[in-house]
Amino acid sequence: MFRNIYSSSATIAIVSTILKASEFARYQAVQALLNGDLVAFPTETVYGLGGNALNENSIARIYKVKARPTNHPLIVHVSSIDKLDKWVSHIPEYALKLAEGFWPGPMTLLLPKNHHVKEIITGGQDCIGIRVPNQSFTNSLLKDFESQGGLGVVAPSANRFGKVSPTCAYDVEEELEKYLDKNDLIIDGGICQVGLESTIIDCRLSNPKILRPGAITKELIETVVGKELIKTEDEVAVRVSGLLKSHYSPKAKIFLHGSPSLGDGFIALNEVETPLGAIRLASPVDTTHYAQILYRALRLADQKQLDKVFVVPPSGDGLSIAIYDRLVRASFK
Numbered sequence: 001m002f003r004n005i006y007s008s009s010a011t012i013a014i015v016s017t018i019l020k021a022s023e024f025a026r027y028q029a030v031q032a033l034l035n036g037d038l039v040a041f042p043t044e045t046v047y048g049l050g051g052n053a054l055n056e057n058s059i060a061r062i063y064k065v066k067a068r069p070t071n072h073p074l075i076v077h078v079s080s081i082d083k084l085d086k087w088v089s090h091i092p093e094y095a096l097k098l099a100e101g102f103w104p105g106p107m108t109l110l111l112p113k114n115h116h117v118k119e120i121i122t123g124g125q126d127c128i129g130i131r132v133p134n135q136s137f138t139n140s141l142l143k144d145f146e147s148q149g150g151l152g153v154v155a156p157s158a159n160r161f162g163k164v165s166p167t168c169a170y171d172v173e174e175e176l177e178k179y180l181d182k183n184d185l186i187i188d189g190g191i192c193q194v195g196l197e198s199t200i201i202d203c204r205l206s207n208p209k210i211l212r213p214g215a216i217t218k219e220l221i222e223t224v225v226g227k228e229l230i231k232t233e234d235e236v237a238v239r240v241s242g243l244l245k246s247h248y249s250p251k252a253k254i255f256l257h258g259s260p261s262l263g264d265g266f267i268a269l270n271e272v273e274t275p276l277g278a279i280r281l282a283s284p285v286d287t288t289h290y291a292q293i294l295y296r297a298l299r300l301a302d303q304k305q306l307d308k309v310f311v312v313p314p315s316g317d318g319l320s321i322a323i324y325d326r327l328v329r330a331s332f333k
């Protein structure tokens with residue numbers, strides 16, 4: 001199957017070479033979204049598989065391409081905080097502080113939804129997940145789309161359900177090429193800066209609560225909000241597929257304890273030596289770099305057809321919490 005991939009030199013190639021995003025690509029992407037086609041686009045976290053949030057056919061196709069159950073809701077992406085009122089019925093004061101403090105950025109807020117928001121977006125729940133991404137191509141794309149009547153772009157991570165999120169356009173292609181149609185687009189905006197999905201914060205309660213850890217950490221949130229977070233033990237019923245015990249899984253089995261044998265994969269900070277006979281998949285220099293390249297390294301394990309990968313997570317708070325969260329889910333079988 002052929003797909004259109006647009007380059008910065010404004011050539012249209014019906015080949016699987018992926019080149020940089022461009023103004024021309026942006027124009028085409030807006031048209032595709034308006035036509036109901038899907039556009040895989042870069043964000044600072046991971047690549048998203050986007051569709052017009054007002055078009056039920058597009059939304060249905062996203063679920064189909066991802067093979068995702070329809071009761072797992074989608075995040076709406078908008079260009080700025082000003083667009084919130086189209087989607088949300090009420091914004092608690094602390095949520096406004098979060099939005100002003102961290103958008104555009106790697107944070108999704110769960111807020112009470114506006115009555116017109118379609119059930120297919122929220123999976124029948126009373127709240128909507130919304131975020132303003134921080135990636136120059138995509139922010140301009142969202143602005144252009146909104147200037148032509150669009151209200152927002154729904155986009156889950158551009159991977160099959162339960163699998164590792166893609167952090168570059170090649171990985172989107174590898175993951176989804178069999179499932180996309182000829183009018184869908186993949187935009188190459190390079191490697192995602194953060195490399196892990198956005199922090200999801202439930203804003204329906206008196207205080208914020210992290211549902212999925214990410215680059216906007218507990219410490220950052222508490223500083224901006226001036227309130228303590230609700231601990232995760234105090235569960236409220238909300239369906240977040242990224243919270244499933246098994247998620248972000250490569251084919252290889254992930255081990256967070258024990259030592260690799262000959263031919264097993266190994267991921268650790270650069271300062272940790274490779275055990276004898278193990279295949280080094282990544283040597284990040286610090287925690288930020290670790291988050292950025294982790295998913296690529298997990299995919300590399302599958303490309304090398306490794307059965308087992310031993311991972312030494314970085315220690316400490318902040319982003320290490322999000323890395324550990326993803327690794328625990330990736331290791332759960």
Ligand code: TXA
Pocket residue numbers: 043045046047048049072073074075108110121122125127128129133155156157158196197198200238239240241242243
């Ligand atoms: O960084 C990100 O958040 C990326 C980029 C593309 O923006 N998107 C992403 O989407 O990770 P997805 O669908 O792969 O993960 C979003 C998670 C899912 O677990 C979904 O169930 C949850 O957010 N979610 C979205 N809307 C929700 C809602 N209304 N209520 C509860 N959970 C929601």
Ligand code: MG
Pocket residue numbers: 156157165242
């Ligand atoms: Mg996902």
